[in-house]
Amino acid sequence: MARALPHERIQYVVEGGFKLSGEIEPSGNKNAALPIIAASLLTDQRVELSNVPRIRDVEALVELIQSVGAKVRWLGRNELEIEARELRPANLDPDLCARIRASILLAGPMLARCGEITLPPPGGDVIGRRRVDTHFLALEQLGTEISVNHVYSFRAERLRGADVFLDEPSVTATENALCAAVSAEGTTILRNCASEPHVQDLARFLIAMGARIEGIGTNMMTIHGGQPLGAVTHRIGPDHNEVGSLIGLAAVTGSEITIRKAGVEHLRSTLMTFERLGIRCRIERDDLIIPSGQEMKIQSDFGGHIPKIEDQPWPAFPADTMSIAIVTATQCDGVVLMFEKMFESRMFFVDKLIAMGARIVLCDPHRAIVAGPSKLRAAQLESPDIRAGMAMLIAAMCAEGTSIINNAQQIERGYERIEERLNALGARITRIPPREA
Numbered sequence: 039m040a041r042a043l044p045h046e047r048i049q050y051v052v053e054g055g056f057k058l059s060g061e062i063e064p065s066g067n068k069n070a071a072l073p074i075i076a077a078s079l080l081t082d083q084r085v086e087l088s089n090v091p092r093i094r095d096v097e098a099l100v101e102l103i104q105s106v107g108a109k110v111r112w113l114g115r116n117e118l119e120i121e122a123r124e125l126r127p128a129n130l131d132p133d134l135c136a137r138i139r140a141s142i143l144l145a146g147p148m149l150a151r152c153g154e155i156t157l158p159p160p161g162g163d164v165i166g167r168r169r170v171d172t173h174f175l176a177l178e179q180l181g182t183e184i185s186v187n188h189v190y191s192f193r194a195e196r197l198r199g200a201d202v203f204l205d206e207p208s209v210t211a212t213e214n215a216l217c218a219a220v221s222a223e224g225t226t227i228l229r230n231c232a233s234e235p236h237v238q239d240l241a242r243f244l245i246a247m248g249a250r251i252e253g254i255g256t257n258m259m260t261i262h263g264g265q266p267l268g269a270v271t272h273r274i275g276p277d278h279n280e281v282g283s284l285i286g287l288a289a290v291t292g293s294e295i296t297i298r299k300a301g302v303e304h305l306r307s308t309l310m311t312f313e314r315l316g317i318r319c320r321i322e323r324d325d326l327i328i329p330s331g332q333e334m335k336i337q338s339d340f341g342g343h344i345p346k347i348e349d350q351p352w353p354a355f356p357a358d359t360m361s362i363a364i365v366t367a368t369q370c371d372g373v374v375l376m377f378e379k380m381f382e383s384r385m386f387f388v389d390k391l392i393a394m395g396a397r398i399v400l401c402d403p404h405r406a407i408v409a410g411p412s413k414l415r416a417a418q419l420e421s422p423d424i425r426a427g428m429a430m431l432i433a434a435m436c437a438e439g440t441s442i443i444n445n446a447q448q449i450e451r452g453y454e455r456i457e458e459r460l461n462a463l464g465a466r467i468t469r470i471p472p473r474e475a
């Protein structure tokens with residue numbers, strides 16, 4: 039596989055003001071594909087995954103699992119075959135690990151298969167402090183010794199089930215703990231665990247491999263460890279954050295689009311949030327239709343009070359859709375408080391929206407007041423992270439004139455061929471350099 043250049047710089051040139059129309063299907067969920075690819079190391083038998091998003095983070099993780107001995111083959115654009123007959127707990131490229139948050143997800147599966155792994159610190163979006171403490175807490179209670187000295191060394195002669203109370207419902211820590219627990223001796227209870235659609239998808243993948251897990255979709259999972267784990271074929275679920283991004287994009291550009299196979303069972307909090315901004319979607323079976331001509335009037339709280347949109351652990355509104363909600367609110371009539379509780383740098387990108395003409399007051403690192411609607415002007419922008427990058431792309435598409443988005447490789451960490459797919463709906467985005475055929 040061709041290695042993604044670490045410093046490859048990508049630019050999007052975006053002509054704003056065009057309406058979109060047509061149908062689009064969301065890609066597979068990045069945050070499900072990553073733990074599932076890592077969990078494929080739990081078995082020495084063949085794993086076949088479909089609907090795998092072909093994005094930079096997936097490519098990086100694929101390189102990492104190859105470096106520990108897994109054989110990986112792309113069977114089609116989004117179909118991946120993984121066979122991890124023999125694994126060696128070494129040879130991990132620190133730069134590659136530092137590029138993605140998901141490199142830490144190798145801990146659970148490698149402990150289960152090899153009893154040890156040394157991992158350089160993970161990376162991922164630079165959106166504030168990214169704790170690893172919950173990973174350590176859970177893995178230690180499952181029988182792992184951990185030492186930290188620039189790198190994290192994990193060793194477990196024997197993983198044992200335990201009653202674990204996570205200090206926070208961390209998504210990736212829950213996923214690491216799940217992978218360790220399915221191979222541990224005895225029963226594990228994970229309390230205060232995360233339950234996002236991607237955590238559920240991983241749990242279902244593990245069950246299809248032979249694991250016994252109860253409580254999927256809740257904040258307490260019980261895992262009966264030590265079941266044999268074998269060959270599996272699994273389809274990654276749709277990306278609810280991408281669906282949220284498409285809803286915001288359709289609304290601010292006044293477009294009507296249909297999102298096919300949108301995974302509507304996971305959209306309640308997202309749809310409720312967009313409704314607060316005066317955007318209503320229609321559900322038809324598993325399709326989501328965003329009609330044009332939305333009211334886009336921010337719904338006040340009872341008594342005319344200023345409403346609040348806040349992210350919270352699942353099943354509430356997902357943190358990764360917050361940047362999209364902010365850019366969408368700039369085009370809605372009224373005032374809303376946006377409250378991001380988690381990452382203290384994620385909201386800084388609103389500076390760029392302000393420079394484009396949005397009326398936003400950043401109250402502190404976690405809260406911003408948006409007063410809309412405001413006409414956005416084209417600008418030269420720099421994408422700091424995946425979701426802020428997508429928010430800027432949305433802003434550029436509803437702004438007058440031509441915007442430039444630098445550092446668009448950040449957007450491509452999480453969104454597959456996004457310019458191609460949006461251009462098919464009528465957008466005018468030029469990627470520099472162009473994609474290889």
Ligand SMILES: CC(=O)N[C@H]1[C@@H](OP(=O)(O)OP(=O)(O)OC[C@H]2O[C@@H](n3ccc(=O)[nH]c3=O)[C@H](O)[C@@H]2O)O[C@H](CO)[C@@H](O)[C@@H]1O
Nearest residue numbers: 069139140206207208209210211349350351357358379380
């Ligand atoms: C590879 C991957 O899967 N990355 C996702 C994962 O990162 P990652 O697993 O690194 O994030 P963690 O879940 O560990 O950390 C976030 C912490 O903040 C809490 N929390 C979360 C949302 C919220 O609105 N308020 C709040 O306090 C969470 O419950 C958790 O305790 O989960 C994050 C939170 O969903 C997402 O942003 C990342 O895209």
Ligand SMILES: C=C(OP(=O)(O)O)C(=O)O
Nearest residue numbers: 139162163358424425452
């Ligand atoms: C924060 C994100 O990803 P990661 O955890 O992989 O950096 C994201 O997907 O918005």
